[in-house]
Amino acid sequence: AQSVSQHNHHVILSEAASLELGCNYSYGGTVNLFWYVQYPGQHLQLLLKYFSGDPLVKGIKGFEAEFIKSKFSFNLRKPSVQWSDTAEYFCAVNAREYGNKLVFGAGTILRVKS
Amino acid sequence: EAEVAQSPRYKITEKSQAVAFWCDPISGHATLYWYRQILGQGPELLVQFQDESVVDDSQLPKDRFSAERLKGVDSTLKIQPAELGDSAMYLCASRDSYEQYFGPGTRLTVT
Numbered sequence: 770a771q772s773v774s775q776h777n778h779h780v781i782l783s784e785a786a787s788l789e790l791g792c793n794y795s796y797g798g799t800v801n802l803f804w805y806v807q808y809p810g811q812h813l814q815l816l817l818k819y820f821s822g823d824p825l826v827k828g829i830k831g832f833e834a835e836f837i838k839s840k841f842s843f844n845l846r847k848p849s850v851q852w853s854d855t856a857e858y859f860c861a862v863n864a865r866e867y868g869n870k871l872v873f874g875a876g877t878i879l880r881v882k883s
Numbered sequence: 884e885a886e887v888a889q890s891p892r893y894k895i896t897e898k899s900q901a902v903a904f905w906c907d908p909i910s911g912h913a914t915l916y917w918y919r920q921i922l923g924q925g926p927e928l929l930v931q932f933q934d935e936s937v938v939d940d941s942q943l944p945k946d947r948f949s950a951e952r953l954k955g956v957d958s959t960l961k962i963q964p965a966e967l968g969d970s971a972m973y974l975c976a977s978r979d980s981y982e983q984y985f986g987p988g989t990r991l992t993v994t
Contacts, residue, residue: 773925778923803982805985811987812886812887812985812986812987812988813926813974813976813985814985815982815983818981818982859925859926861925868931868938868939870928870931870939871916871926871928871983872928873925873926873927874925875923875924875925876923876924876925
């Protein structure tokens with residue numbers, strides 16, 4: 770079965786600091802990888818996704834993530850965070866062998882201090 | 884922009900009562916999902932529909948939970964009887980070829 774681990778449950782940063790949120794998954798086959806974000810009071814929404822090709826993917830609002838297959842990792846990065854990035858971030862994975870069912874990590878709550 | 888609709892947004896019920904949640908996916912989306920999100924955890928799939936058929940309900944506690952999507956459009960998730968441990972956010976999502984789109988969720992509190 771697939772599982773997803775997010776390394777930090779809470780992260781506090783000052784504005785303009787760099788962000789990296791860790792995500793590791795456990796599945797040896799071909800996977801699709803996602804980062805979702807949930808801003809306070811809003812729906813879960815897709816930040817970025819990786820299906821194939823260039824392992825460095827760029828998403829909305831200046832976020833990017835790098836797929837490192839050998840490390841089973843898909844870490845999320847942003848060079849300079851803003852107060853408006855305060856949200857909960859979820860890493861997720863699916864695989865065709867599992868019916869494309871999305872398996873989520875526990876989430877990381879990011880608070881950006883202004 | 885089309886969105887997934889859910890109602891109610893909040894529900895408080897007493898233990899052993901029945902509750903029902905409704906979801907209307909984005910028009911044209913054949914695949915619909917119900918997730919449960921317990922506080923401090925990520926969403927966990929309860930049931931997946933392809934049109935009106937259940938594709939995956941392996942994580943659905945079938946002794947008390949049921950889900951239907953009779954005409955392959957909107958869907959209802961029911962809990963009977965509700966237990967204290969059912970307190971959670973219940974999310975609905977629908978999918979196009981590339982991604983899942985989530986609704987605002989129903990926050991259930993069982994007292």
